[in-house]
Amino acid sequence: MYLHFRFLSLVAFVGAGASIVAATGSSSTCDALCLEVVQNGSSWEIDQHASRDFSFYATPSNFSFDLSPGSLITVEPVTQLLNYSIPSGLSMSRIIYTTNDLNGTTLPTSAYILWPYTPLTTSGHKDQGYPMVAWAHGTSGVLRGCAPSNYRNLQYHFMTPFLLALQGMVVVAPDYAGLGVDTLPNGQKIGHPWLSGPAQANDLANAAIAARKAFPDLLTADGPFVAMGHSQGGGATWAFAEKQVKEPISGYKGTVAIAPTTRTFDHLKDAFSNITEPWAQVIIAGQPKLISAVTAAFPSYNYSGLTPVSYDRWFNVLKPLDGCLPTDSLAFTNVTVDELAVPNWYDAPEVQEYAKLAENGRKKFKGPLLIVSGEADIVVPLDTVESAVDDTCKMLKDEHWNESLELVTYSAMDHFPSIQASQMKWLPWIKDQLTGAPPPRPGCFKSAVTGIRTNDTVQTATPNFLEGWASAEENEITRLLAYNPLTGL
Ligand SMILES: *[C@@H]1O[C@H](CO)[C@@H](O)[C@H](O)[C@H]1NC(C)=O
Ligand SMILES: *[C@@H]1O[C@H](CO)[C@@H](O)[C@H](O)[C@H]1NC(C)=O
Ligand SMILES: *[C@@H]1O[C@H](CO)[C@@H](O)[C@H](O)[C@H]1NC(C)=O
Ligand SMILES: *[C@@H]1O[C@H](CO)[C@@H](O)[C@H](O)[C@H]1NC(C)=O
Ligand SMILES: *[C@@H]1O[C@H](CO)[C@@H](O)[C@H](O)[C@H]1NC(C)=O
Ligand SMILES: *[C@@H]1O[C@H](CO)[C@@H](O)[C@H](O)[C@H]1NC(C)=O
Ligand SMILES: *[C@@H]1O[C@H](CO)[C@@H](O)[C@H](O)[C@H]1NC(C)=O
Ligand SMILES: *[C@@H]1O[C@H](CO)[C@@H](O)[C@H](O)[C@H]1NC(C)=O
Ligand SMILES: *[C@@H]1O[C@H](CO)[C@@H](O)[C@H](O)[C@H]1NC(C)=O
DSSP, X not given: OBOOTTSOXXXXXXXXXXXXXXXXXXXXXXXXXXXXXXXXXXXXXXXXXXXXXXXXXXXXXTOOTTSOTTOEEEEESSOOOTTSOOOTTOEEEEEEEEEEOTTOOXXXXXXXXXXXXXXXXXXXXXXXXXXXXXEEOOOOOSSGGGOGXXXXXXXXXXXXXXXXXXXXXXXXXXXXXXXXXXXXXXXOBXXXXXXXXXXXXXXXXXXXXXXXXXXXXXXXXXXXXXXXXXXXXXXXXXXXXXXXXXXXXXXXXXXXXXSOOOOHHHHHHHHTTOTTSHHHHHHHHTHHHHHHHHHHHXXXXXXXXXXXXXXXXXXXXXXXXXXXXXXXXXXTTTOBHHHHSOTTGGGSHHHHHHHHXXXXXXXXXXXXXXXXXXXXXXXXXXXXXXXXXXXXXXXXXXXTOOOEEEEEEETTOOTTHHHHHTHXXXXXXXXXXXXXXXXXXXXXXXXXXXXXXXXXXXXXXXXXXXXXXXXXXXXXXXXXXXXXXXXXX
16 A cells, blocks of 8 residues: 655654756656656755755864764854844854764764844843753754754744744754764765664754853853753653763753654554554654664664665665655655565664664653653654653652653644644743742653644644745845835835
8 A cells, every 4th residue: 555645754844955857867666757746845845945055064174083072163153044034133053063973983963053132031140151942853854955954944943943042042953963964074974863862862962062162151061951852852852861860961950852752663563553544654654764764873784674666766766856854755655565665674683773772761861851742643642652751750750760750741732733732831841940940849740731622723743834935036025125115115
């Protein structure tokens, strides 16, 4: 049977770059109509990019494996915002810095910093620096073009980064290793270990450390910060809370994880028990990206899980387009479940090893930890989140951790709607932690919020209020001024 690709795999819609011509003709399985579908998706993606010029993400020649994680390589103090849709009052910077992979190997990567107009007041301590939210994004894709710092709307726009900065918080947001900067000075490619909470937690921690080094007047070495993420980024922040146990970063005040991934490979195996379930189709469609992720961590695995058909789509359709969501789903148009991945590919030893290294949850963490889940989430279903919470809570009680873990679920909300539905919970929660309110009580707490009129709201597994981009030529005021500058508003 065919998968229904209207369900885009784990998270947000965003973009790629590069030559459309390159893909045409070289695929043996994607015909002219198929290529047109993919190219249309790719054109849409490219239009979401702030710039088609990726020179900011070029291999930094002075990168060295000897640099410690969290070292600064390049600072762009002021990002030119002409082609971004950043709200007025806010400003932006980008950095290239070092992170470390699952093996501890140092790698170069990038992050953006979104600055508020004026900071949220934090208990009167001016010398503490501005309050920060370390933001971990959900899936954008696994290739170079998928760095949120080059999306006009930073991928999550008013759902999180714009909102947080408008509310007075500095947003420090890693692109993640392999996205943006994708090549080492020796020519070796940097793969993206997709849905590996601990690897993305390294990227998040090192971004916060490097951002403080880049802007020491604004972000002091022990200024207050909270980690927050969604989907892949929820897994990253949960892992970040775990990383705080052994490698604490000064100023840490807590973690928010919305729709966090936990044990992705178990979830994938469950999906094969009924592949027509909408949630099963989402994770099944994600297999090529998972196969690429395993190869990023274990190069010798070398995409072994791809079939001849999916190998052709990955290397001859998707890669030449440098495609991200949604192109990386469209590139597999009309590929059957049997053609998408080798049966039981996840039983290979490298995959099992990756699954173990990549998971988060069911480990000691430093809280407070607020977890949010939509009860109708088909991308990261509530039962996957709740079982990880229950197991972690059992450990918390049995081992007397003295930490706070709260799970709040939202009726009838899917993967992105849960971010909006829960805003009334997490926004004040974050501000409380940053401004020195008493921390939540130790222990485990669960509650369910029931929305009103939920049958009448927009439900979607993909981001809803996506912004369209109006070029200067399409802009109504620009046109008015061009016709008659004197009557221009
Ligand atoms: C996918 O397959 C269906 C059914 O065979 C066909 O109608 C459709 O044109 C195909 N789509 C593309 C983009 O090839
Ligand atoms: C691709 O986009 C063009 C222009 O918007 C449109 O006319 C065409 O129908 C699209 N093709 C497919 C296969 O969706
Ligand atoms: C903004 O976009 C335009 C049109 O795509 C492009 O020509 C220009 O170089 C971009 N500016 C920057 C600063 O990237
Ligand atoms: C790397 O080079 C850039 C300019 O190309 C420079 O600004 C930066 O300080 C250098 N970083 C290190 C760690 O040497
Ligand atoms: C499989 O899932 C579909 C769609 O949710 C459902 O209609 C069907 O009953 C399920 N089949 C089994 C055997 O559970
Ligand atoms: C760690 O490094 C070893 C030796 O270089 C390599 O074989 C292995 O694939 C790496 N593992 C991960 C998870 O990066
Ligand atoms: C991976 O497999 C491809 C095709 O099967 C082969 O050409 C390539 O050399 C392999 N790469 C590595 C690193 O083993
Ligand atoms: C437990 O944590 C709270 C803060 O959340 C602290 O006030 C209390 O002293 C801690 N108790 C123990 C036994 O460490
Ligand atoms: C919402 O829709 C469901 C299923 O379509 C229906 O059973 C339920 O009664 C509706 N609830 C309200 C309040 O209309």
